[in-house]
Structure formats: structure tokens, C-alpha cells
Amino acid sequence: MDILQNNKPGEQLQKRIDLDYWSQLILWAYILTMPFVSAFAFTGTISLPLIFAVALFFLMILKLLQTGKLPVGFLGMDIIIICLFLFLVIFSFLINGWGNSKSLNHAVAYVTTLLIFYAGIKFTLFSISDKKFVVKKVLQFITYTTLISAAFAAFEFASSNFFGLNINNYIPRPSESEAWYDATVLALYYRARGFAPESGHFTFMMELFSPLVIYYFYFSGLCKWSRLLKGLSVFIIILSFIFALSTASFVIIPVAFLFASLIYARKIFLYVKRYFLKFMLTTTIISAIILLLNYFFSFYTLIFLSITEKIDSDSFYDRQAKIKIIDHKGAE
Secondary structure, X not given: OXXXXXXXXXXXXXXXXXXXXXXXXXXXXXXXXXXXXXXXXXXXXXXXXXHHHHHHHHHHHHXXXXXXOOOOOOOOHHHHHHHHHHHHHHHHHHHHOOOOHHHHHHHHHHHHHHHHHXXXXXXXXXXXXXXXXXXXXXXHHHHHHHHHHHHHHHHHHHHHHHOOOOHHHHOOOOOHHHHOOOOEEOOOEEOOOOOOOOHHHHHHHHHHHXXXXXXXXXXXXOOOOOHHHHHHHHHHHHHHHHHHOOHHHHHHHHHHHHHHHHHOHHHHHHHHHHOHHHHHHHHHHHHHHHHHHHHHHOHHHHHHHHHHHHHOOHHHHHHHHHHHHHHHHHHO
């Protein structure tokens, strides 16, 4: 009787045709493939994250047609602001850009980006009733994809500079310019760029994801990894920033740490006071590792020269020219 009452095959079939089941699977796949905007992309536009995001958007439409209601908490000030922004974009196109192909392209890009990459993703997240489960899973998968990207960047840097093997040559890219991107810095080292089009894009992604990884490891109370594994993971992430040698990261990250230290100065002081020996030991080990790496790779010199080169680069003058154009138009 128990066997007859436990209709497990029927439950599994019902689960597999449930929209929420597929939405969650695609959501986790989307998070895991977020770095692959260049590597393994089909074209300059169509990539794995886009495919999964579009799938989530259509599942959102089906869910709305099926239930006729929005998830609890979905409508908020953020959605109102986005709708107002979309209204301005569309209104601007109708008034100023009618018949202008570039204006139409921008209007469509803004609208579809916010609908697919914000509304669709948020709808999926808020459709899951267990919010603690959502937070844990999202942090877990962001951690996985960040560590995969960081480990690949470290391996990419080592293989290119020490063994003369650029593994990016064996990874499909959507265009020849991205496939043969020159990632050398100061004609000395090959910079890591991960799965992104270039090193700067890679570090921008890491700057967004790494704080969430740190939060998951040490502040969320949800991570059960060992201290050694956490420390090793953070070390690999730090190495990925160093190996990418992106100028912006060496400015943004110290500034971010400075602001965070000022905001949490009291907590930091109490922590150091309570765990003074632990703090000194950790600081000594980290300092020794940094000095050792700098002895072999001269990272201090590379960082300084990289920042100097960026200030005197074509991209810098291009940004200055755009600012002058804006100022000129404003004066008119």
C-alpha cells in the first residue's frame, strides 16, 4: 500500500513540467555562464548568458499567463524607476529619433536589456517562496563562477608567460579581433583576460562578484567551507586581479577598502584588539607573500607603469575629447 501511495514517478514528472522547476535550473545556469560573454559566444551579440536570460524572460511570460499575478514583492521602487526610464527612452525616440536607425537601435537595446536582464531575472528570484534558499543558492553559484573565472585567469597567465602556451587560442571567440586580442602589458607580460573580451572587462566582473564571494565566505553564515579552502579561494581571486593588470582595479579596490575601513573603523578596531595575535600573524603572512611575488614579478613597477601608460593613452584622450564635446554643447 505504501508503494502505491508514494507515486514518486508521477511526482518527478509533475516536477519536470513545472515552470518554477525549469526557471530555477535556467537561473543557476545563467549565473554560472555570466562570465562567458566572449568565450564560447556564438556571435558578438548572442552568448550563453543571453540565451538563458531570454529563456527566463519567456518563462516569466508563461508564468504570468498561467497565474495572472506577479510574485509578492516584485513591484517596488526599482521597477517604477525602470519604467520611468523606459518611458523617457521611448518618448525621446518618438520625438527625436523617428526614422533614425541609430536612435532606434539604442531604444530597443535599452528596453530589451532592462526587460530581459532585470525584470526576467528578478521575477524568477521572487517567484521562489523560500528566500533564504534563494540567497544561499545565488551566493553559492556566484562563488562557483567567480572561482572558476579566477582559476582560469591564473592558469592563463602562468601558461602564457612561463610556458609560451596561450590557451585562449583554443577557446572559440565571436570575432577575430577578440580571438587575437593583444593582452600584453608594457611588452613584458601577457595579461590574463579570463572569458571576457579583454582584461578590463574581466576585472570589472570580478570587482562586482568578489565582494559577494567574501560576504558568502565570512559574513553570511551560510558557507560551511573550511578556513583553508576559503583562504585559498580568496588568494586565487587576488591573484586574478594581479595577473589581469587592469589599471582601474588598482585604483578602485584600494579606494573601496579605504571607504569600507572608515565606515567600519570601530568594528575593525575592536576586532584587532580582540584578535591581535591572529591579526598580526595574518598580516605578516600576506605581506610576505606580496613581497615574494613582487620579488619575482616586480608587480609594483608594473602597476605604476601601467597606470602611467593608461593616463598617456589614446583611450584617455578619447574620454577627454568626449568631455570637451559635452562641455562645448552645454556652453552653447
